[in-house]
Amino acid sequence: MGNLFFQIAMGLAILLTGCVSSSVHQAVLKDLSETRDRLDHLKDDDAILKSELASRKAANEDLRRQLTEFQTKGKFQSEDADRLVKRNLELAGENANLSSQNRDLSQSLQDHRQELEELHHRMAEEAKAKEEDVDRLKSTYDKLVGELQDEIKKGDITVTRVMNKLSVNLVEKILFDSGSAEIKPGGRKVLDRVGGILKSVKEKQIRIEGYTDNVPIGSRLADQFPTNWELSSARAVTVVRYLSGPVGVPPDLLSAAGFAENHPVAANETKEGRAQNRRIEIVLLPSDPDRVLQELKSSSPTP
Numbered sequence: 001m002g003n004l005f006f007q008i009a010m011g012l013a014i015l016l017t018g019c020v021s022s023s024v025h026q027a028v029l030k031d032l033s034e035t036r037d038r039l040d041h042l043k044d045d046d047a048i049l050k051s052e053l054a055s056r057k058a059a060n061e062d063l064r065r066q067l068t069e070f071q072t073k074g075k076f077q078s079e080d081a082d083r084l085v086k087r088n089l090e091l092a093g094e095n096a097n098l099s100s101q102n103r104d105l106s107q108s109l110q111d112h113r114q115e116l117e118e119l120h121h122r123m124a125e126e127a128k129a130k131e132e133d134v135d136r137l138k139s140t141y142d143k144l145v146g147e148l149q150d151e152i153k154k155g156d157i158t159v160t161r162v163m164n165k166l167s168v169n170l171v172e173k174i175l176f177d178s179g180s181a182e183i184k185p186g187g188r189k190v191l192d193r194v195g196g197i198l199k200s201v202k203e204k205q206i207r208i209e210g211y212t213d214n215v216p217i218g219s220r221l222a223d224q225f226p227t228n229w230e231l232s233s234a235r236a237v238t239v240v241r242y243l244s245g246p247v248g249v250p251p252d253l254l255s256a257a258g259f260a261e262n263h264p265v266a267a268n269e270t271k272e273g274r275a276q277n278r279r280i281e282i283v284l285l286p287s288d289p290d291r292v293l294q295e296l297k298s299s300s301p302t303p
Contacts, residue, residue: 028126032119039112046105053098060091130164136202137166137284143197144168151190164286168194169265172278179221181234183242191239194282195247201284207255208243209281210236213274214261233258239280 067084141161151157151174158169172178175187183191198206210232217225225231236256244251266273 028119028122032116032123035112035115035119039109039116042105042108042112046102046109049098049102049105053095053102056091056095056098060088060095063088063091133164133203133286137161137164137204140197140201140284141166144194147193147197148190157190166284168282170280170282171275172280173275175239175280176235179218179225179231181225181231181238183238188242188246191242192247195243195249198243198249198282198284199247201253203287204253205255205285205287206243206249206253207257207283207285208236208239209283210234210239210256210258211263211277211279211281212261213264213277214268215274228260229258231258232260235280239282 063084067088138161141159144159144166145152148157148159148168152159156171156174158167160167160169170187170190174190175183177184212228212232214228217227217231221231225234233256236258240254240256243249244254261268261277264273264277265279266276268274268277
């Protein structure tokens with residue numbers, strides 16, 4: 001049993017150091033905690049019943065000894081015999097009941113040990129899957145950094161990886177002219193290279209996020225893009241369409257989101273800061289729907 005709990009603790013350590021817990025991981029941890037509590041209570045009950053059974057067996061033996069002594073010494077009296085026989089029968093019934101309870105508890109203990117083994121197996125499988133996911137994400141990160149190293153050196157593109165999330169940040173000038181949602185020829189070449197790597201990504205959702213600075217849309221573009229929300233969303237959708245079309249990234253992996261001037265990465269008070277805020281981010285997220293919703297909630301602006 002000690003070895004089993006040691007294995008479970010090791011599984012938990014792997015999970016906690018591997019990546020952010022998912023709803024499945026939380027459910028497993030809750031099941032594990034509840035099962036361990038039940039097992040502890042059952043073990044206590046089992047010990048109490050065993051102690052009581054031993055005491056009653058000792059009392060039964062004592063009565064048998066007294067009965068034998070009375071018979072041997074010729075001091076046997078009818079009323080004492082009746083009392084001892086009756087008490088002996090009562091003890092026999094109680095012992096039988098305790099034995100039945102002990103068998104039930106033993107079976108419950110066995111069932112819960114089996115449940116713990118199954119939970120440990122599930123945790124080990126999940127830990128292995130998460131480790132493989134981290135390895136795949138690291139491989140994708142290394143490929144992107146190697147492919148985009150010239151743009152990264154210029155500061156036009158940044159690639160970041162935090163736990164199970166990977167982001168490719170492309171500043172506006174790489175993909176679009178000012179106030180436009182049409183991808184420039186040079187931008188299409190960059191997306192061809194990025195998309196060529198993204199096509200091999202497994203078990204991830206790819207979300208294209210559009211961002212702007214806080215400068216309002218000018219009157220010249222107001223009919224097409226009334227606010228920065230429309231501009232950021234249109235750019236994100238344009239990139240999705242290009243990646244799913246000419247590049248060939250599976251469309252069921254792609255989604256688009258526009259965040260306008262929200263979530264800036266630099267101060268909008270300077271020209272350089274505004275240039276950094278006008279960007280497209282390609283974000284790789286877990287394919288688990290619950291975890292995707294959590295990511296969306298954490299990154300979405302408050303209305």
